[in-house]
Amino acid sequence: MSLTGFFEGIQAFAEETLFAPFNALAEMELTNWWGANTINWLFMIICCVAIVYWMRKLVEHNAEGAERRDAISHGFLGKDSELDHKL
Template identity: 35%
Template sequence: MKAFFEGIEDLFVNGLFWPYDFFRFMENWWTSNLVNWTFAIIGAIAMIYWLRELRKFDTSGEEDKSITAHSYL
């Protein structure tokens, strides 16, 4: 059983997280946080897209805003 958990450790430490070791030892803060900036930009783009879709459905009047629109209300 110990070998199983050591195998999982080896997979993550030496396999999946090795790109983060490259970023960890960089001198430039902006470059070392490239992954964080990438996720932040993707999240901002997704939020803007979602808000535009919500506005589109709100202005078209397709949404049922009555009290009985949802059974749990």
């Protein structure tokens, strides 16, 4: 088996297997515009719901007050750092 055959095998696998859903969507868009756009809107709605969920979790986390918000929350920014000695 040559190196060219190896890479052609990867190409064939990607085009026939991995890209099959994308090819199906492209063919559907040519035949049924409404169906293709419905799938896109479903994906956008799922993403919006996920963003709202994530933002609510961030608000809950901030309300707990468990996170340190002072400027020296990391050890390398503490009072013993070299930056404070230079000031």
